[in-house]
Amino acid sequence: MELALAAGGVAAGFPSPAQDHLEGTIDLNRELVQHPASTFCVRVRGESMREANLLDGDLLIVDRSLEPYQGCVAVCILDGEFTVKHFHRREGSVVLEPANPRFRPIVVAPDRDFAVWGVVSYAVHKICRRAP
Amino acid sequence: MIALVDCNNFYANCERLFRPDLRGKPVVVLSNNDGCVVSQSDEAKAMGVPMGAPFHEIRDLVRRRGIAVFSSNYALYGDLSTRVIQVLRVHAPYLETYSIDESFVDIAGIPDPAAWGRLVRSEILRQVGLPVCVGIGRTRTLSKVANRVAKKFKERTGGVHLLDTPEREEKAMRWLALEDVWGVGTASARKLALCGARTAWDMASMPQGLVRRTLGVVGERTWQELRGVPAQGLCEEEPVRRSLRTTRSFESPLTELAAVEEAVATFATRTARKLRERSLCAGALSVYLRSDRFSGERFHESRTAGFAVATGDAREVVGMALRLVRGMFREGSPVKKAGVEAWDLVPAGAVQGHLFDAVDRPRQASLQRAVDGLVRRWGSDVLELAVQGGGKSWSTRQEHRSRRYTTDWNDLLVVDMDRSHRMAPAAG
Numbered sequence: 251m252e253l254a255l256a257a258g259g260v261a262a263g264f265p266s267p268a269q270d271h272l273e274g275t276i277d278l279n280r281e282l283v284q285h286p287a288s289t290f291c292v293r294v295r296g297e298s299m300r301e302a303n304l305l306d307g308d309l310l311i312v313d314r315s316l317e318p319y320q321g322c323v324a325v326c327i328l329d330g331e332f333t334v335k336h337f338h339r340r341e342g343s344v345v346l347e348p349a350n351p352r353f354r355p356i357v358v359a360p361d362r363d364f365a366v367w368g369v370v371s372y373a374v375h376k377i378c379r380r381a382p
Numbered sequence: 383m384i385a386l387v388d389c390n391n392f393y394a395n396c397e398r399l400f401r402p403d404l405r406g407k408p409v410v411v412l413s414n415n416d417g418c419v420v421s422q423s424d425e426a427k428a429m430g431v432p433m434g435a436p437f438h439e440i441r442d443l444v445r446r447r448g449i450a451v452f453s454s455n456y457a458l459y460g461d462l463s464t465r466v467i468q469v470l471r472v473h474a475p476y477l478e479t480y481s482i483d484e485s486f487v488d489i490a491g492i493p494d495p496a497a498w499g500r501l502v503r504s505e506i507l508r509q510v511g512l513p514v515c516v517g518i519g520r521t522r523t524l525s526k527v528a529n530r531v532a533k534k535f536k537e538r539t540g541g542v543h544l545l546d547t548p549e550r551e552e553k554a555m556r557w558l559a560l561e562d563v564w565g566v567g568t569a570s571a572r573k574l575a576l577c578g579a580r581t582a583w584d585m586a587s588m589p590q591g592l593v594r595r596t597l598g599v600v601g602e603r604t605w606q607e608l609r610g611v612p613a614q615g616l617c618e619e620e621p622v623r624r625s626l627r628t629t630r631s632f633e634s635p636l637t638e639l640a641a642v643e644e645a646v647a648t649f650a651t652r653t654a655r656k657l658r659e660r661s662l663c664a665g666a667l668s669v670y671l672r673s674d675r676f677s678g679e680r681f682h683e684s685r686t687a688g689f690a691v692a693t694g695d696a697r698e699v700v701g702m703a704l705r706l707v708r709g710m711f712r713e714g715s716p717v718k719k720a721g722v723e724a725w726d727l728v729p730a731g732a733v734q735g736h737l738f739d740a741v742d743r744p745r746q747a748s749l750q751r752a753v754d755g756l757v758r759r760w761g762s763d764v765l766e767l768a769v770q771g772g773g774k775s776w777s778t779r780q781e782h783r784s785r786r787y788t789t790d791w792n793d794l795l796v797v798d799m800d801r802s803h804r805m806a807p808a809a810g
Contacts, residue, residue: 285509287468288508288509292796292797296799298803331403332402333798335799335802348799353800356802
């Protein structure tokens with residue numbers, strides 16, 4: 251996706267001062283993807299992260315190179331299934347917090363198969379129904 | 383020192399990256415048209431799935447043991463391979479990509495090679511999610527030997543093995559069977575067995591003249607490499623190639639699609655000719671485009687796709703290369719360098735056909751032979767393919783192909799966020 255920043259028209263006489271600042275385009279890849287090698291796009295379904303502004307059908311940009319931190323939104327693996335939750339470590343165990351009162355936090359018992367797959371860096375939400 | 387960074391069970395682990403339910407489970411990946419096993423997880427190996435086994439022969443075993451089966455998803459493997467190399471490049475002063483899942487790195491001057499190996503391994507695992515093993519030795523062949531040890535004894539080595547003393551080299555070579563030495567095939571191993579050699583160490587201990595008489599210059603190079611003498615130009619004329627590549631930088635960057643197409647078609651023709659000269663067929667093809675390193679708009683892209691039936695036919699290779707390049711060319715991004723790489727190479731005589739193959743292979747081969755004859759006689763300019771548009775169908779039988787998670791917008795990983803709540807007992 252690329253947007254032209256400025257386009258100086260051709261005019262006789264002095265060149266447009268804007269042309270001095272013409273530096274190409276805004277490249278969303280460059281802005282939103284810090285580490286291309288470790289960044290993956292994931293689509294999410296469900297309501298359990300609604301209050302964290304992750305809605306059904308949204309697109310997540312996930313960066314595996316980011317270190318998980320207290321409360322970050324992470325793509326996690328729990329017993330062989332992917333999920334997306336707020337990641338917390340409390341008293342030595344992992345707690346996965348949803349962002350919807352209708353769902354309850356998951357305390358991950360140490361015997362369960364758990365791993366953080368990647369940290370969510372951005373979410374893309376479609377607004378216009380005419381957008382692709 | 384040379385390091386070989388090699389992905390473990392590459393295709394199988396690419397599949398598992400997006401299927402956490404298959405972690406620790408047996409997985410096999412099939413070649414083009416679901417012909418035979420080309421990659422498998424350790425768990426599948428432990429169940430006795432033979433490498434290269436035709437799928438129909440293991441169908442029973444697969445059903446009985448619940449082995450997960452995948453068709454080759456070249457777009458996925460190609461993309462993940464690029465990512466592995468990107469991470470590696472950050473830590474590698476000089477690297478040579480040898481195949482889709484292996485790179486040689488010149489680590490001369492790195493003070494602690496073993497620590498470097500562990501760092502590279504953990505970074506690739508963390509950032510891309512794929513396990514690799516690192517073997518380090520004085521030559522490429524010795525780094526291959528070291529890699530074998532690292533893979534075989536993963537627990538003990540932590541996936542990194544360093545041959546930094548004559549004692550360690552000897553121990554590893556005494557362990558490695560001759561036919562597992564890089565560049566020594568079963569036929570060569572059999573010849574050397576007649577001289578009483580069974581292991582890499584036996585070969586390295588043989589008199590030079592005997593090796594040359596038995597295996598020729600190529601075998602002699604391997605012998606030298608095992609003894610720590612790097613063979614010059616080894617990668618150029620190496621006997622069992624895993625891929626064939628034609629790349630060029632352009633003097634002035636190409637801005638028109640037509641010009642890029644023409645260049646890529648030329649590289650593809652050359653690649654196809656190299657394949658036929660070596661009596662090989664390619665199972666898959668990659669096309670690379672790179673922008674000018676120093677101009678504003680930077681990109682470096684590659685696309686990969688598999689053939690329905692492995693081929694060395696110029697028309698098929700060129701057709702595929704063009705299809706790939708059309709999908710990746712960007713208006714306004716001048717191309718400074720382009721390349722075509724054929725991989726998944728199989729001997730021309732051993733190509734797996736398939737029932738629904740629409741191409742008349744014998745007829746195609748005889749046309750190609752006639753063309754090659756003319757080219758040999760009159761030079762490569764005498765006949766050229768008119769670069770023709772698509773229209774041909776390239777469908778492959780891929781009943782078990784996974785999604786193109788990283789290269790196709792409509793194929794992204796979908797995560798059901800609510801599912802874990804339904805499955806697990808919730809806590810208050």
